[in-house]
Amino acid sequence: MKPYYPSLILLLILLLASVSAVFAQTELIAISGVVREKGTGEALPGVSVSVKGASVGTQTDGDGKFAFKAKLRYPFVLVFNAIGHDVQEVEIASAGQPLAVSLEARNILTSEVVVSASRVEESRLKSPVAIxxxxxxxxxxxxxxxxxxxxxxxxxxxxxxxxxxxxxxxxxxxxxxxxxxxxxxxxxxxxxxxxxxxxxxxxxxxxxxxxxxxxxxxxxxxxxxxxxxxxxxxxxxxKSAFTYQGLSVYQKVGVNHVDGRDRDPSALTETAIRWAQTLGADKRWGRG
The missing domain is CATH 2.170.130.10 (TonB-dependent receptor, plug domain)
Known part of the structure; x- marks a missing residue:
């Protein structure tokens, strides 16, 4: 019988080559950086940092810093998401210094919410309170x-x-x-x-x-x-005096007894004046 050693050696060489190619594609990468607000430069805590298309990520701490390790392949994209700020994506092509990301603030308009309570614990669906x-x-x-x-x-x-x-x-x-x-x-x-x-x-x-x-x-x-x-x-x-400041005046005019049967027509007026102003060293009237 012919020995099969050359065939086994060739098979082992091909297997090792494929394993090394897989490890060359994915490696353990350490990612770190800091997230700040654009314009003010303040650190943003609680920002979600995730890898696009993957299930790995983390959140920034109280100083806006983040760090995590994951098996990834260059290039990949980091997604930064925070409430009240625009979502930002950053492409990472190679290993480098810690990242410095700035998120731009965004105004969010929501509808008003009325919160009501109950004396006893009960399901929200079973106890609707109409307001x-x-x-x-x-x-x-x-x-x-x-x-x-x-x-x-x-x-x-x-x-x-x-x-x-x-x-x-x-x-x-x-x-x-x-x-x-x-x-x-x-x-x-x-x-x-x-x-x-x-x-x-x-x-x-x-x-x-x-x-x-x-x-x-x-x-x-x-x-x-x-x-x-x-x-x-x-x-x-x-209205709050801190939110609605300044002078407001309204005048309502109407005519009473228009038909003139019981008495002559007369004017009916209503006047209201409102003035609100905050005072202090850091307020509108504090500095001349």
Missing amino acids: EKLDIRAIKETPAPSFYDALESVKGVQMLTSSLTFKVPNTRGFNVPNNFRFMQLVDGVDMQAATLGVPLGNAIGPTELDIASVEITPGAASALYGMNAINGLANLST
Whole structure:
């Protein structure tokens, strides 16, 4: 029989050549660097650093630094992703010094979120709490004579005329002149009449220039705020003096008794003035 040693040696040589080629293609590469914000130069913590097309990566620490090792093949692409910043991709062609990456800040516009709580632990899907909101844009676009009258356009709200001077919101469907157990808050402070126990419309509340938004919690969903709120809740949020600064004036003019039958037509006006300014050494009026 002919010996098979030459064939075995040739097979071993081919196997070693293929293994060395595989190791030549992929090697253990150490990657490190720092991520900063473009413009300010501040270090960015929590930035996601990953290899494009692979499942390896890491995050930057409190100083914006990152470091990791992975078996890769040149060239490869690193993807840097952070909330509030543009995604940036950096191609790595060869080994070199630690990377220095700058991410550009980006403005993100999101819709408003209303958070409500419950006294007991329960599933979010099993306990939906309806909260209707009238923001500042809806207040400006409403055809109602005032923002308080505009609450009638909110789903589940009915405005009842209790007298010639004020209206009372109703969210339970009971047609009563005074909606007892309906709580009205202004920035979280109860503004109900102490002697009557009902909100006197907006007689002692803020003007339209001060209103930022109105949140309505209709019906028994407002019972979380106590026994005085089992018929509903209205929370009037005012504008912050630090965000809305300067002088604001509005004037509303209307004509009363247009037909002139009971009395002559007369002008009906409403005026409001709002002024807000922050003072201090680092504020607008601090330096001359």
